[in-house]
Amino acid sequence: MLTLIVLLPLLGFLLNGILATQLGGNRVGKPFVIAVGCGLPLLAFALVVNLVFDLQARGWTPLVETAYRWATVGDSQFEIAFYFDRLSAVMALVVTGVGSVIHIYSVGYMAHDKSFGRFFAYLNLFLFFMLLLVLGRSLLVLFVGWEGVGLASYLLIGFWYDDLANARAGKKAFITNRIGDAGFLLGMFVLFQALGTLDMDRINAAFAFTGASAPAVSASLVGILLFIGATGKSAQIPLHVWLPDAMAGPTPVSALIHAATMVTAGVYLVARMSGVYLQAPEASMVIAVIGVATAFFAATVAMVQTDIKKVLAYSTVSQLGFMFLALGVGAYGVAIFHVVTHAFFKACLFLGAGSVIHALGGEQDLRKMGGLAGRIPVTFITFAVSTAAIAGLPPLAGFFSKDEILWYALASSSGGSVLLFGVAALTALMTAFYMFRLLWLAFLGRSRMEPEVEHHVHESPWSMTGVLLLLAVLSAVGGFIAVPQFLAPQLPLPAVQETMQHFHRPLLVLSVLLALGGLAGAAYVFGGPPARAEALRARYAGLHRWLSGKYFIDELYEWLIGRPLVWVSDRVFLRLGDRRVLDGALDGMAALGQRGAALLGRVQTGQLHLYAWLVLIGIVGALLWSWRHV
Amino acid sequence: MDKTQLLLGLAVSLFALGLLGVIVRRNVLVMLMCLELMLNGVILSLVTFAYQTATTVGAVLVFLVFVVATAEIALAIPIVLLLVREKRTLNLDAYNELKG
Amino acid sequence: MIDTLLQSLDTLLLVAFSLCALVGAALMLVLRQPMRVAIALISTMIFLGGIYGLLGVHFIAAFQVLIYVGAVMLFMVYVIMLLEVREATEAPYSRLLWPGLAGFVLLVGTIGISIWRGAPPPAAVADGTTFGISRFSVSFLNEYWLHFELTSVLLLAAVVAAVAVIKVSRKADSKRRHG
Numbered sequence: 001m002l003t004l005i006v007l008l009p010l011l012g013f014l015l016n017g018i019l020a021t022q023l024g025g026n027r028v029g030k031p032f033v034i035a036v037g038c039g040l041p042l043l044a045f046a047l048v049v050n051l052v053f054d055l056q057a058r059g060w061t062p063l064v065e066t067a068y069r070w071a072t073v074g075d076s077q078f079e080i081a082f083y084f085d086r087l088s089a090v091m092a093l094v095v096t097g098v099g100s101v102i103h104i105y106s107v108g109y110m111a112h113d114k115s116f117g118r119f120f121a122y123l124n125l126f127l128f129f130m131l132l133l134v135l136g137r138s139l140l141v142l143f144v145g146w147e148g149v150g151l152a153s154y155l156l157i158g159f160w161y162d163d164l165a166n167a168r169a170g171k172k173a174f175i176t177n178r179i180g181d182a183g184f185l186l187g188m189f190v191l192f193q194a195l196g197t198l199d200m201d202r203i204n205a206a207f208a209f210t211g212a213s214a215p216a217v218s219a220s221l222v223g224i225l226l227f228i229g230a231t232g233k234s235a236q237i238p239l240h241v242w243l244p245d246a247m248a249g250p251t252p253v254s255a256l257i258h259a260a261t262m263v264t265a266g267v268y269l270v271a272r273m274s275g276v277y278l279q280a281p282e283a284s285m286v287i288a289v290i291g292v293a294t295a296f297f298a299a300t301v302a303m304v305q306t307d308i309k310k311v312l313a314y315s316t317v318s319q320l321g322f323m324f325l326a327l328g329v330g331a332y333g334v335a336i337f338h339v340v341t342h343a344f345f346k347a348c349l350f351l352g353a354g355s356v357i358h359a360l361g362g363e364q365d366l367r368k369m370g371g372l373a374g375r376i377p378v379t380f381i382t383f384a385v386s387t388a389a390i391a392g393l394p395p396l397a398g399f400f401s402k403d404e405i406l407w408y409a410l411a412s413s414s415g416g417s418v419l420l421f422g423v424a425a426l427t428a429l430m431t432a433f434y435m436f437r438l439l440w441l442a443f444l445g446r447s448r449m450e451p452e453v454e455h456h457v458h459e460s461p462w463s464m465t466g467v468l469l470l471l472a473v474l475s476a477v478g479g480f481i482a483v484p485q486f487l488a489p490q491l492p493l494p495a496v497q498e499t500m501q502h503f504h505r506p507l508l509v510l511s512v513l514l515a516l517g518g519l520a521g522a523a524y525v526f527g528g529p530p531a532r533a534e535a536l537r538a539r540y541a542g543l544h545r546w547l548s549g550k551y552f553i554d555e556l557y558e559w560l561i562g563r564p565l566v567w568v569s570d571r572v573f574l575r576l577g578d579r580r581v582l583d584g585a586l587d588g589m590a591a592l593g594q595r596g597a598a599l600l601g602r603v604q605t606g607q608l609h610l611y612a613w614l615v616l617i618g619i620v621g622a623l624l625w626s627w628r629h630v
Numbered sequence: 631m632d633k634t635q636l637l638l639g640l641a642v643s644l645f646a647l648g649l650l651g652v653i654v655r656r657n658v659l660v661m662l663m664c665l666e667l668m669l670n671g672v673i674l675s676l677v678t679f680a681y682q683t684a685t686t687v688g689a690v691l692v693f694l695v696f697v698v699a700t701a702e703i704a705l706a707i708p709i710v711l712l713l714v715r716e717k718r719t720l721n722l723d724a725y726n727e728l729k730g
Numbered sequence: 731m732i733d734t735l736l737q738s739l740d741t742l743l744l745v746a747f748s749l750c751a752l753v754g755a756a757l758m759l760v761l762r763q764p765m766r767v768a769i770a771l772i773s774t775m776i777f778l779g780g781i782y783g784l785l786g787v788h789f790i791a792a793f794q795v796l797i798y799v800g801a802v803m804l805f806m807v808y809v810i811m812l813l814e815v816r817e818a819t820e821a822p823y824s825r826l827l828w829p830g831l832a833g834f835v836l837l838v839g840t841i842g843i844s845i846w847r848g849a850p851p852p853a854a855v856a857d858g859t860t861f862g863i864s865r866f867s868v869s870f871l872n873e874y875w876l877h878f879e880l881t882s883v884l885l886l887a888a889v890v891a892a893v894a895v896i897k898v899s900r901k902a903d904s905k906r907r908h909g
Binding site for chain 3: 692
C-alpha cells in the first residue's frame with residue numbers, strides 16, 4: 001500500500017510528462033492532464049487517509065513495507081523500504097492533502113499557459129519525491145527524496161525558462177541546496193560507519209542507549225551534520241539566500257514547494273531523528289540559536305519588501321526559523337504542529353497572492369496595489385483570515401502553534417531561556433506587523449493601481465477561490481487538531497522548568513497582545529495617509545536601505561565566494577590547468593613527434609660520405625653485438 | 631700467425647681501407663675505385679677460405695663475383711659520366727639531391 | 731717463427747706480396763690525382779693475383795689479371811682520361827675524415843679481434859690438383875650450373891641497361907643542344 005501511494009504521483013509524472021508535453025507530441029488535451037495530474041494525488045490522499053485508519057486499528061504500531069532490495073555490500077543491506085508511523089502519517093496527510101488542493105488551484109492559475117502539461121508533470125514528480133522523503137525508512141531513501149525535491153524545485157522555479165533570470169534563480173536554489181547536502185552526506189557516512197545501518201528507526205533506538213552501550217560516535221556531530229543539510233533545504237542562515245529568488249517560479253509552486261512541503265523537509269528530518277538530538281544538547285542549542293536568528297533576521301527584511309511574493313518568502317523563512325527554534329528546545333511535536341498550521345495559512349496566503357496577481361494581470365509590486373478589498377472579495381476575506389492566523393490571533397491556527405513555540409522557547413528544560421524567548425517574541429510582533437502591512441497595502445486604502453490594470457480587475461475562477469476558501473477554513477480551525485498530543489507517544493514534549501511553571505497563563509495573554517500590537521502598528525502606519533509611512537521611512541532611511549538590501553548578504557557571498565571561485569576557475573583551472581597543462585601536454589606530444597622527426601630527418605643530408613660512414617658504424621655495431629655469444 | 635690469419639687480416643684491411651676511401655675521398659672516380667678495392671678484399675677472403683677448407687665452393691663464388699664486378703663497372707661508369715656531365719664537377723658534395 | 735719464415739720462400743713471398751698489396755691500397759687513399767690512384771689500384775690487384783697463385787688457385791689468379799685488371803681497370807683508366815681530370819685544386823678529403831679514421835680503426839680492431847680469437851686451424855692443405863682447371867670446371871658445371879645460367883641473365887641485363895644508358899645520354903645531349 002505504501003509503495004502504491006508513493007508510485008501514484010510518479011505514474012502521473014510519466015503519463016503527463018510523455019503524452020502532454022512537446023516531447024511526446026502533445027497528444028492529449030487539457031481534460032486528460034487535469035484528470036491525471038489532479039486525480040492521482042487525490043487518490044494518493046485518499047489512500048493515506050485509509051492507511052491512517054489502518055494504523056489506528058493496529059494500535060499505532062509502525063507499518064514497515066520493503067519495496068525492493070537495492071544493494072548488498074558486504075554485510076550491509078540497502079533496501080528501499082517505507083515506514084508509516086504517527087509522524088509519517090501527519091506529514092503524508094499534509095503533503096498529499098495540501099498538495100492535491102494546490103494541484104486543483106493550478107488548473108485555474110495555469111489555464112492560459114502554453115506548457116500546461118509540463119507543469120502538472122513536474123508537480124507530480126515533486127509529489128513523488130516528497131512522498132519518498134516522508135515515507136522512507138532509511139536515510140538513503142530519504143536522501144533520494146531530498147535530492148529529488150531539489151530537482152523538482154529547480155525545474156519548477158525555472159519553469160518559464162525563456163527568461164534567464166528564472167533559470168538563474170533555479171540554479172541558485174539547486175546549488176545552495178547541494179552545499180547543505182554535503183553536510184547531510186557526511187552525517188550519513190558517520191552514522192553508517194558507527195552503526196552499520198541507515199534505517200532511521202534503528203538509529204533512534206541505538207541512540208536511546210547511554211553510557212557503555214551508546215553508539216561510538218558523538219550525537220552532536222551527527223546532529224550538526226544533518227542540520228547542515230536541513231539548513232540548505234529549509235533556508236536557514238547561512239543558506240537561506242535561495243528562497244526569495246525562488247519566487248521567480250509560478251505562484252502554485254511557491255505555495256506548494258516553498259511554503260507547505262519541501263522547505264519543511266528539514267524540520268521533518270530533525271524531528272524524525274529526535275532520538276539523536278535528544279542526546280545532543282550542543283547540536284540542539286545550535287539549532288535553536290540559528291532558528292531564532294533566522295526568524296528575527298527574515299522578519300526584519302520582510303518589513304520593507306515591496307514585492308508581494310517576496311514578503312511571503314521572507315515570512316516563510318522566518319516561520320521556518322520558529323520551527324527550528326522549537327526543535328532546538330526539544331519540542332519536536334510542536335514544531336511539526338507548526339509545520340501543519342503553517343502549511344494551511346502560508347499556502348492560503350501564497351495562493352491568495354497568486355489570485356491577486358492573476359486579478360491584476362501580472363502586477364506584483366505592492367506600491368501599485370491598494371483598494372482591492374471590494375473588487376476581489378473572496379480573495380480578500382481568505383487572505384485576511386490567513387493573515388490573522390499567521391499573526392497569531394486566537395482562535396485561529398497560528399495562535400496555537402506559535403504560542404506553544406514561544407512557551408517552550410522560554411520554559412523548556414532542554415535549552416529554553418529568556419533570551420531565546422525575547423527574540424522570538426519580538427519576531428512574533430514583527431510578523432504581525434509586516435503581515436498586516438501587506439494586507440493594508442494590497443487590499444485596503446486608496447487604489448494606487450495603474451488605470452488599465454484597474455480596469456481589468458476580476459475575481460479568480462472557482463478552481464482557485466474554492467481552494468482558497470478551503471485553506472482559509474483550515475487555517476481557522478486547524479489549531480484545534482491537537483497534533484503535539486497526537487505525536488507525544490512518539491515525540492515526547494520536553495519537561496518544563498519549575499521556575500517557569502506559572503508563566504504559562506501570562507504568556508498566552510502576551511501572545512495575543514503581540515498580535516494585536518502588530519495589527520495596531522500596521523493599521524496606524526499604513527492605514528492612514530501615505531505620508532505617515534513615508535515619514536517613517538525617511539526617519540530611518542539608512543536602516544531602511546540596509547533592510548531593503550536584505551543585509552546585502554547576496555553581495556557578500558558573491559564577493560567572498562563567488563568572485564574567488566570564478567577567479568580560481570579561470571586562472572587556475574582554465575588557463576593553467578586546461579590550456580597550459582592538458583592542451584600543452586597534448587600539443588607537446590605532437591610537437592615532440594614533429595621535432596623528433598625533424599631531428600631524425602637531419603640524418604639524410606644527401607651526402608654519400610655520411611651514408612657510407614653510417615654503414616661502417618653499423619657493421620662495427622653488428623660485430624660488437626655478435627660478441628655477446630662468443 | 632699462420633697463413634690463414636695473415637691473409638684474412640689482409641682481406642679485412644683491404645676492405646676497411648676501401649670503405650675508408652669511400653668515406654674520405656671527394657672525387658667520384660676515386661670513390662668508385664675504392665669500391666673495387668673493397669670487392670677485392672672480399673674476393674681475397676673467399677679465396678682464403680677456399681684454400682683453408684680445400685673445397686671448390688670458394689673458387690666458384692670468386693668466379694661469379696668477377697662476373698658481377700664486371701657488369702657493375704660496365705654500368706657504373708656510364709652513369710657517373712652522365713652525372714658528371716650534368717653537374718660539371720667530380721666533387722661528390724655536389725650530388726646531394728636526396729637531402730631531407 | 732722467423733726461422734720458419736726465412737726457411738720457407740713460399741711464405742716469404744706471401745708476406746712480401748701482402749705487404750705490397752697493403753701499401754698499394756694505402757697509397758690509394760693518399761694520392762691526389764685519379765690516374766695515380768688508378769695505378770696504385772692496379773698494382774694492388776696484381777699483387778693479389780700473385781697471392782692467389784701462391785695459394786694454388788692459378789686460374790683465379792689468371793682471371794684476376796685478365797678480367798679485373800685487363801677489363802675493369804682499363805675501363806676506369808679510359809674514363810679518367812676521357813674526363814681529363816688533372817687538377818687537384820680542391821681538398822681531396824671530405825668532411826668526415828676524422829670520424830672516418832676513427833671508424834676505420836674500430837672496424838679493423840673489431841674484426842681483427844674476432845679473427846684472432848676464432849680462426850679455426852686449417853682443415854686440409856690444398857695441393858696443386860685441388861684447384862686444377864679441369865676439376866674446377868667439372869664441379870662448376872655439375873653443381874653450380876644454375877648460378878652460371880643466372881649470371882648469364884645478369885650479363886644480359888647489363889647489356890640492356892647499357893643500351894638504355896646510351897639512349898638516355900643521347901636524349902640528354904640533344905636536349906642540351908636544341909633545348
